[in-house]
Amino acid sequence: xxxxxxxxxxxxxxxxxxxxxxxxxxxxxxxxxxxxxxxxxxxxxxxxxxxxxxxxxxxxxxxxxxxxxxxxxxxxxxxxxxxxxxxxxxxxxxxxxxxxxxxxxxxxxxxxxxxxxxxxxxxxxxxxxxxxxxxxxxxxxxxxxxxxxxxxxxxxxxxxxxxxxxxxxxxxxxxxxxxxx
Amino acid sequence: xxxxxxxxxxxxxxxxxxxxxxxxxxxxxxxxxxxxxxxxxxxxxxxxxxxxxxxxxxxxxxxxxxxxxxxxxxxxxxxxxxxxxxxxxxxxxxxxxxxxxxxxxxxxxxxxxxxxxxxxxxxxxxxxxxxxxxxxxxxxxxxxxxxxxxxxxxxxxxxxxxxxxxxxxxxxxxxxxxxxxxxxxxxxxxxxxxxxxxxxxxxxxxxxxxxxxxxxxxxxxxxxxxxxxxxxxxxxxxxxxxxxxxxxxxxxxxxxxxxxxxxxxxxxxxxxxxxxxxxxxxxxxxxxxxxxxxxxxxxxxxxxxxxxxxxxxxxxxxxxxxxxxxxxxxxxxxxxxxxxxxxxxxxxxxxxxxxxxxxxxxxxxxxxxxxxxxxxxxxxxxxxxxxxxxxxxxxxxxxxxxxxxxxxxxxxxxxxxxxxxxxxxxxxxxxxxxxx
Numbered sequence: 340x341x342x343x344x345x346x347x348x349x350x351x352x353x354x355x356x357x358x359x360x361x362x363x364x365x366x367x368x369x370x371x372x373x374x375x376x377x378x379x380x381x382x383x384x385x386x387x388x389x390x391x392x393x394x395x396x397x398x399x400x401x402x403x404x405x406x407x408x409x410x411x412x413x414x415x416x417x418x419x420x421x422x423x424x425x426x427x428x429x430x431x432x433x434x435x436x437x438x439x440x441x442x443x444x445x446x447x448x449x450x451x452x453x454x455x456x457x458x459x460x461x462x463x464x465x466x467x468x469x470x471x472x473x474x475x476x477x478x479x480x481x482x483x484x485x486x487x488x489x490x491x492x493x494x495x496x497x498x499x500x501x502x503x504x505x506x507x508x509x510x511x512x513x514x515x516x517x518x519x520x
Numbered sequence: 521x522x523x524x525x526x527x528x529x530x531x532x533x534x535x536x537x538x539x540x541x542x543x544x545x546x547x548x549x550x551x552x553x554x555x556x557x558x559x560x561x562x563x564x565x566x567x568x569x570x571x572x573x574x575x576x577x578x579x580x581x582x583x584x585x586x587x588x589x590x591x592x593x594x595x596x597x598x599x600x601x602x603x604x605x606x607x608x609x610x611x612x613x614x615x616x617x618x619x620x621x622x623x624x625x626x627x628x629x630x631x632x633x634x635x636x637x638x639x640x641x642x643x644x645x646x647x648x649x650x651x652x653x654x655x656x657x658x659x660x661x662x663x664x665x666x667x668x669x670x671x672x673x674x675x676x677x678x679x680x681x682x683x684x685x686x687x688x689x690x691x692x693x694x695x696x697x698x699x700x701x702x703x704x705x706x707x708x709x710x711x712x713x714x715x716x717x718x719x720x721x722x723x724x725x726x727x728x729x730x731x732x733x734x735x736x737x738x739x740x741x742x743x744x745x746x747x748x749x750x751x752x753x754x755x756x757x758x759x760x761x762x763x764x765x766x767x768x769x770x771x772x773x774x775x776x777x778x779x780x781x782x783x784x785x786x787x788x789x790x791x792x793x794x795x796x797x798x799x800x801x802x803x804x805x806x807x808x809x810x811x812x813x814x815x816x817x818x819x820x821x822x823x824x825x826x827x828x829x830x831x832x833x834x835x836x837x838x839x840x841x842x843x844x845x846x847x848x849x850x851x852x853x854x855x856x857x858x859x860x861x862x863x864x865x866x867x868x869x870x871x872x873x874x875x876x877x878x879x880x881x882x883x884x885x886x887x888x889x890x891x892x893x894x895x896x897x898x899x900x901x902x903x904x905x906x907x908x909x910x911x912x913x914x915x916x917x918x919x920x921x922x923x924x925x926x927x928x929x930x931x932x933x934x935x936x937x938x939x940x941x942x943x944x945x946x947x948x949x950x951x952x953x954x955x956x
Contacts, residue, residue, distance in 0.1 A: 351586075356577070356578055360575045373585070373914060376582075377586050381586070460572075480570065485535070485537055504528075507531055507567065511562055511563060517569060
């Protein structure tokens with residue numbers, strides 16, 4: 340399959356929101372999501388001239404995003420600190436003052452979901468193991484097919500099925516009370 | 521399809537991923553089995569609930585920030601440019617090869633030196649000044665100077681125990697450049713350099729003593745004039761080596777030790793003892809604002825609500841408004857008097873700061889491999905610092921702090937305060953932002 344060349348602006352316009360949303364669900368807060376999304380997009384832009392069209396561009400950029408996220412998680416686990424430490428540990432006594440963020444930067448620690456149900460979904464997603472979280476987000480929120488998920492994550496389709504099935508069972512345990520019978 | 525089979529494939533059934541034959545069996549089962557139907561409805565509800573969170577729009581300014589990052593990452597980092605003080609265009613592989621060669625030659629030279637009998641009862645030296653140059657060159661051993669120093673050692677070891685004039689000229693230039701750096705640093709008031717230099721200088725002197733003894737002992741019996749010419753070239757590279765050669769002199773051990781002691785005394789003058797930070801401290805003291813031995817305790821005891829008596833809340837001095845600082849307080853480019861806060865990235869820097877400003881607070885436990893220390897200073901003896909929060913941002917770490925008035929009883933006669941906080945280590949710039 341020969342891919343049609345995509346300009347950087349076209350690529351960003353279409354895929355930046357996808358990457359940001361995937362990042363948002365993977366990391367669970369707007370600030371880290373933006374950081375991750377920008378890392379992934381910068382990587383993707385560098386690699387874009389070499390994109391061979393062997394998969395959909397969206398699948399390719401999802402894969403870059405997930406790999407960037409995995410690398411980051413590994414690195415943070417190795418360092419054993421930073422984002423694994425709750426931000427609250429760094430807060431001082433006076434929490435009343437809200438700093439002014441310039442240039443429309445996202446405020447830190449802003450609740451991702453305003454409603455209780457949304458917040459519980461995000462919390463439940465973050466409690467899944469990383470591999471299962473990626474599968475669920477790509478399937479349920481990004482609407483990717485099993486084949487696309489397998490391609491994005493570099494795993495067999497059978498693994499996608501089993502992980503998704505287990506993850507749904509786990510989510511059911513955590514979210515059952517919110518499901519309207 | 522039975523219940524067990526159905527539940528195993530429920531997820532695929534939900535996603536319509538079953539093959540036609542299996543799909544028909546699953547549909548038949550779910551319509552006939554109330555338990556499995558209920559299970560299916562629950563999983564379906566969960567799936568809809570998760571997908572219902574939907575997508576969020578890009579945050580405002582996302583694209584602009586992405587573009588800024590892209591531009592910033594397009595430029596080589598400062599650390600890359602300064603790798604071993606090599607030219608920026610030099611490929612890393614070449615730098616690595618050069619470094620490896622230097623190390624190999626250094627090891628070979630050292631091995632050869634160790635195998636030779638050492639005779640140091642009476643050795644030829646040129647002048648104590650050359651010791652100084654060698655000491656300075658040794659001090660440059662952390663960087664390119666080290667490489668040049670090694671090259672000099674190779675030259676001495678491989679060229680029939682004689683010293684290569686051209687190589688020594690290079691060494692001299694490196695040494696002179698290093699000395700010049702020290703002087704410049706002193707003029708600009710690098711708070712750490714004077715102390716760090718003193719420590720390094722002491723090491724360099726010791727190294728100089730040993731290596732000078734070894735080398736010159738080796739050179740004994742060799743054409744001393746050539747060696748002297750080479751060393752003289754260090755002092756006066758523009759003059760012909762032979763013409764600039766100083767008088768050879770036979771030193772006994774005692775004379776040599778005395779000469780080195782004399783040289784050590786001179787060398788200690790090189791690093792500045794009163795840079796701007798030292799002056800700042802003196803000025804603050806003159807204004808009654810410097811820290812006294814017990815002012816910190818008095819301040820803390822008098823104002824527990826402003827600066828709680830915790831491990832990370834001692835009291836100290838400082839001036840400045842809301843400027844951003846990157847790097848260390850001990851960096852000559854970020855003097856304390858232009859910033860409200862400093863970042864300490866090593867125990868040596870912390871000790872320098874504590875020592876420089878006679879800080880008596882217990883040293884915080886910091887793992888400098890993963891953490892660093894942010895210190896925020898008050899601008900007045902009648903105020904205290906309270907760090908509100910440390911916020912990691914996309915391109916920087918923001919430290920928000922309040923500067924609050926001390927109670928009257930605590931403010932009288934107290935020093936300005938500071939507060940420090942252990943934060944995760946990062947290469948991002950750190951910005952100190954004062955909250956109203």
